Amino acid sequence: MGEASTQQPASGPVPGEPTAGGSQSDSQVGAPRPAGAPTGGPATGSPAAAPPEPVAASGAAADPASAADPGAAEAGSGAGNGPDPDGVIDLLGVLAYASLVAFFRLSDDAAVAVSLADKEAMAGMAVAQFGHFKLLRRRLEEMHAEPEQAMSPFVAAIDAFHARTAPSDWLEGLVKAYVGDGIAADFYRALAELLDQETRELVLEVLGDAGHAEFAVARVRAAIEADPKVAGRLALWARRLVGEALGQAQRVAAEREALARLLAGGTVSQLGEIGRMFARLTDAHAERMAALGLAG
Numbered sequence: 539m540g541e542a543s544t545q546q547p548a549s550g551p552v553p554g555e556p557t558a559g560g561s562q563s564d565s566q567v568g569a570p571r572p573a574g575a576p577t578g579g580p581a582t583g584s585p586a587a588a589p590p591e592p593v594a595a596s597g598a599a600a601d602p603a604s605a606a607d608p609g610a611a612e613a614g615s616g617a618g619n620g621p622d623p624d625g626v627i628d629l630l631g632v633l634a635y636a637s638l639v640a641f642f643r644l645s646d647d648a649a650v651a652v653s654l655a656d657k658e659a660m661a662g663m664a665v666a667q668f669g670h671f672k673l674l675r676r677r678l679e680e681m682h683a684e685p686e687q688a689m690s691p692f693v694a695a696i697d698a699f700h701a702r703t704a705p706s707d708w709l710e711g712l713v714k715a716y717v718g719d720g721i722a723a724d725f726y727r728a729l730a731e732l733l734d735q736e737t738r739e740l741v742l743e744v745l746g747d748a749g750h751a752e753f754a755v756a757r758v759r760a761a762i763e764a765d766p767k768v769a770g771r772l773a774l775w776a777r778r779l780v781g782e783a784l785g786q787a788q789r790v791a792a793e794r795e796a797l798a799r800l801l802a803g804g805t806v807s808q809l810g811e812i813g814r815m816f817a818r819l820t821d822a823h824a825e826r827m828a829a830l831g832l833a834g
Contacts, residue, residue, distance in 0.1 A: 621733055625800025627681060630737070631688030632790070632797075633726060633744060634674035635696055638689075640667040640719075643700075647711060656757075663750055670744040677740050691794060699786045703779055709761050709768065710775050716754035717826050718779040724822050725787070732800065758830045773832040780823060 644664035651657045675685045703718065705711040723745045730741040762769045791798045827833045 622796055622799050623681070624796035625798075626733060626737060627678065627683045627688050628691070628794050628797040629726070629729065629733075629741070629800060630674050630678050630681075630683075631685075631690075632692040632696075633741065634671055634678065634685060635689040635692050636722075637667050637671040637674060637744065639696060639700065640664075641671060647708070650708070659753055663753075673740060674744060677737065692790065695786060695790050695793075699782065703782050705775075709758060709772060712754040712758055713772050713776050713830065713832075714779055715750055716758075716830065717776045717823065718783050720751070720826055721780060721819055721823050722783060722787075724819050728818075729801065755829050758832075762831050769832055772830070773827070776827060776830075776832060 641664050644660050644667060648657050648660035648664060651660055678685045678688050703714060705714050726741060727745050730738045730745070733741065758772065762772075791801060824833065
């Protein structure tokens with residue numbers, strides 16, 4: 539489930555995001571992935587995600603990969619009598635904590651950035667993440683949920699994810715924010731299509747790019763051009779991030795039944811759509827790697 543950063547809305551498991559010089563960045567941490575649906579009774583999970591690559595999740599990236607299938611979303615948006623309120627609160631809770639962590643990570647990254655221009659850009663992204671946190675907190679209160687209580691189940695998982703994926707330098711932090719937080723944001727973006735209109739619009743706003751994607755791509759590409767040997771190390775790092783994020787997401791979903799029900803949409807047909815959604819997330823990850831110059 540949120541790091542030398544630059545987002546991801548978000549990263550996470552698949553809730554968070556990386557930081558420069560060892561801090562983590564933007565987006566939400568890894569996004570939860572449902573486990574297999576049991577036979578007989580309502581489905582509470584979904585097929586295993588196609589491996590590639592969080593999520594997290596802090597700051598989602600506005601790039602070719604950021605569109606995570608609206609089709610699956612529409613398939614589940616009208617199912618049953620609407621989304622499970624407990625699942626919606628779980629989703630808002632994980633996004634809120636991921637945004638708060640992204641704020642901390644981006645602030646740390648801004649402090650260690652070398653140029654004044656980079657310090658200013660990253661500080662602005664940090665402020666945007668804190669704004670997202672306040673929007674999510676307000677929505678939880680409107681739903682008569684206690685924000686701290688909604689976030690608390692995800693604190694340990696998100697913190698553990700970031701501890702395991704702490705970048706060793708600023709470039710690794712940028713990649714973590716762009717790739718790790720980006721895949722988490724894509725997951726949350728697709729899941730948002732299952733929500734009511736007001737909550738969906740809020741989640742999509744929070745997951746919107748705050749300039750992180752363009753910032754990360756430009757810096758990473760410049761570094762690779764200056765020293766091509768950097769590409770191999772960063773490509774390995776990106777693959778590790780993806781595996782960590784998806785694994786963390788699966789654990790979170792397994793521990794939060796309400797969130798798993800929301801992911802599954804409560805129907806077998808929706809489980810199939812979620813499986814296809816994970817395949818699309820894999821394709822989006824490949825596009826991000828290409829944008830960074832790390833494909834192939």
